[in-house]
Amino acid sequence: MPELPEVEVTRRSFADRIAGATVQQLAMGKPLRWPLGCDPVQLQGARVHGVSRRGKYLLMHTSHGVLLWHLGMSGSLQFAPALPARGVHDHADLRTDLGVLRLHDPRRFGAVVWCPDLDAPVARKLLGGLGPEPLTDAFDAQAFARALKLKRASIKQVLLAGDLVVGVGNIYCSEALFLAGIRPTCRADRVSVARAVRLHAAIRSVLERALAMGGSTLRDFSNAQGQTGYFQMDAAVYGRAGEPCRACGTPIRQIRQGQRSTFFCPVCQAR
DNA sequence: AGATGTCCCTGGAAGC
DNA sequence: TGCTTCCAGGGACATC
Numbered sequence: 001m002p003e004l005p006e007v008e009v010t011r012r013s014f015a016d017r018i019a020g021a022t023v024q025q026l027a028m029g030k031p032l033r034w035p036l037g038c039d040p041v042q043l044q045g046a047r048v049h050g051v052s053r054r055g056k057y058l059l060m061h062t063s064h065g066v067l068l069w070h071l072g073m074s075g076s077l078q079f080a081p082a083l084p085a086r087g088v089h090d091h092a093d094l095r096t097d098l099g100v101l102r103l104h105d106p107r108r109f110g111a112v113v114w115c116p117d118l119d120a121p122v123a124r125k126l127l128g129g130l131g132p133e134p135l136t137d138a139f140d141a142q143a144f145a146r147a148l149k150l151k152r153a154s155i156k157q158v159l160l161a162g163d164l165v166v167g168v169g170n171i172y173c174s175e176a177l178f179l180a181g182i183r184p185t186c187r188a189d190r191v192s193v194a195r196a197v198r199l200h201a202a203i204r205s206v207l208e209r210a211l212a213m214g215g216s217t218l219r220d221f222s223n224a225q226g227q228t229g230y231f232q233m234d235a236a237v238y239g240r241a242g243e244p245c246r247a248c249g250t251p252i253r254q255i256r257q258g259q260r261s262t263f264f265c266p267v268c269q270a271r
Numbered sequence: 272a273g274a275t276g277t278c279c280c281t282g283g284a285a286g287c
Numbered sequence: 288t289g290c291t292t293c294c295a296g297g298g299a300c301a302t303c
Contacts, residue, residue: 106281106282107280
C-alpha cells in the first residue's frame with residue numbers, strides 16, 4: 001500500500017540510475033487502472049531525463065513526453081540491469097539500455113499513462129486538481145487553516161480528498177488526526193485555526209517519519225519478506241481497534257467514513 | 272458547486 | 288475441508 005513516503009522512496013531508489021537511459025521498448029501486460037494512452041512503439045528511442053513526483057504520481061520526463069506511473073494500492077517498481085521473465089502480476093516493463101523498470105501490481109489499481117506534455121488534457125485531468133505538496137513550503141499552515149473553513153465535510157474526508165494537501169492516505173490520515181488530537185468526524189470548518197496549525201504540523205511529522213522509515217520498508221518489500229512495512233511503523237491508532245490508546249489506555253475505536261476505516265481514540269480526540 | 276456514494280481489482284482472512 | 292463473503296486501498300465518475 002504505497003502512500004506518499006513510499007512513492008518518494010521508490011523514486012529515490014531508481015531516479016538517478018535511470019536518468020540518461022534510452023527507451024528500447026515498453027511492454028504492457030494486463031489492463032491497468034487507466035489505458036497507456038498511446039502506442040508503446042512511440043516511446044522507442046525516448047531519452048529519460050529524470051523522475052519527479054507529484055502526490056502519489058511518479059513523473060518520468062523523457063524527450064518524447066512524460067510517462068506517469070501510479071502504484072495504486074498494491075504496486076511496486078523494480079529497476080535492474082536485467083530481470084527474470086514477467087510473472088502474472090508484472091504489468092509493465094520499460095526496457096532501456098540501462099535496465100528494465102518493472103511495475104508489479106497484483107490488484108491492478110496502478111497505472112502507466114503517457115502524456116505528450118504536462119499541459120495535455122490527460123495530465124491536467126490527473127494532476128491538475130492536486131493540492132500542495134505536504135513537505136514543501138507550498139503547504140502553508142495559515143492557508144490550510146483558512147481553506148478548512150470553506151469545507152463542511154468531515155476533516156478526515158477533506159484530508160483524503162487531496163485538494164487541500166496531497167499524499168495523506170487513509171493510514172496516515174488517522175495517524176495525523178490522532179497526533180493533532182482532532183476527532184476524524186469533526187467538520188472541517190469547525191477546526192479552529194490553532195488546531196488546524198497543529199494538524200498541519202502533525203501531517204508533516206507523520207509523513208516525514210514514514211519517509212525516514214520508508215527505506216527499510218522498501219528494502220523489506222523488494223526482498224519479498226511479505227509486509228509492506230506499515231505494520232513495522234508502530235501505528236498509534238491505525239489497525240488497533242479495541243487495543244488501548246498508548247497515551248491514555250482507552251480502547252481505540254474504529255468507524256467507517258466514506259467506505260473507509262477510520263481509527264481514533266475517543267478520549268485523546270474528544271472533538 | 273459541493274458533498275456523498277459507487278466502482279474498479281485481487282489476495283488473504285474470516286465465516287459458514 | 289471447501290466454499291462464499293468481506294475487506295483493503297486511490298481516485299475518477301455518477302448522483303444527489
